[in-house]
Amino acid sequence: MKVLIVDDQYDQKIEEIIAQLKKQEITDIHHVMYTREAYQKMLSCEYDLVLLDLHIREDIGEEISTDAGSALLELIFTDDAVIRPKFTVGITSHEESYQENIDIFQKFGVTLHLFNSEPNFIDNILNIANRPSSGVKEYDVAIITALRHIEFDALLRNGSDWKELLTDDCNKYYTTTFVDKQNVERSIIATFCPKMGMPVASAVTMKVLNKFSPKLLVMTGIAAGVEGKVNLGDILAAELVWDWGSGKLEGNESESYLHADPDPIKMNPSLAIELRDISENRQYVDQIKYKWCGNSPDTQLSMHVGAVASGSSVLADYLSVDNIKKQKRSVIGVEMEAYGVLTAVSLVGKKPPETLILKSVCDFANPHKNDDWQKYAAYTSTSMAFEVISKHIDFS
Incomplete structure (x- = not known):
């Protein structure tokens, strides 16, 4: 030694x-x-x-x-x-x-x-x-969600045969397998963040990357949608992500305002094109909604590929969303972890994995928001993630 x-x-x-x-x-x-x-x-x-x-x-x-x-x-x-x-x-x-x-x-x-x-x-x-690794190895796919409740629960209920992986780690990990588009069995490692927000998501992501070296990293879960552009339950594929709170905060005794200075991170262009094809052809969305056993919104389920903002706060007011729209007119959603995940991927050092952020709309970040559609949104994002990784990713 x-x-x-x-x-x-x-x-x-x-x-x-x-x-x-x-x-x-x-x-x-x-x-x-x-x-x-x-x-x-x-x-x-x-x-x-x-x-x-x-x-x-x-x-x-x-x-x-x-x-x-x-x-x-x-x-x-x-x-x-x-x-x-x-x-x-x-x-x-x-x-x-x-x-x-x-x-x-x-x-x-x-x-x-x-x-x-x-x-x-x-x-x-x-x-x-010197302790045996208890199954710790390199995995084809790593999936991270925010909190265990709602988002990770949706992952464990997706129909796969999940098994807990015992490791010397404060995080809990679960594993399963799936068959990819070339009919090859692939492995998945999944975990969740102990707290909401970008710093924790970044730390968990870095740990997963260093520990399991996945070829593909996926984040699923729930997000707020921009009203008028998306519907409740719709799946948001983040083609571009930025921290909407990044910049310089200035003001006086009566008001303050943010001079935004975002540093956006983009999805791999070929993966973005593939997701746009899925979206435009309405692949999988109708069957995903049909298989849901609970109440669902009256609107048609769709997937949207576009800009998603990350921030450190839960939003429930019209003004904040309006300010975010001023930073990026094409924004389709707001959430709290994706930018931290992508930042960790960009800093991992070794060859970074492809990264896919799929989150679904549970509210519109306004004063009328509630928790009614969180389980449905977590289900639609998880379901679409498995369709994409099993039918559209070339792991070879």
């Missing part, structure tokens, strides 16, 4: 860790004192375990930085040139640093350990590092 310790000191903590490693008959131990040196080593060497301190210098002669360890962690997961270690653990003896950095470690699915000279520290780390 090859171990890299990244710590700017050779102190009692490092002596204890090395002693514990040697008790496990691990002698191929490298110790570096700067993150730049660690980075150089990981360009040419694959380590089984990296122990990464938070308080460290980037290079010789520089000051100790409280975020250098986190910066190196980001490089490990986003730089294609790095040979990613099989297992990474962050370590710190400082409670304050632990609290400041825990979110970024959780974003990449990496343990950050508050070290207190525990005699069994290395034993516990090695037990986790």
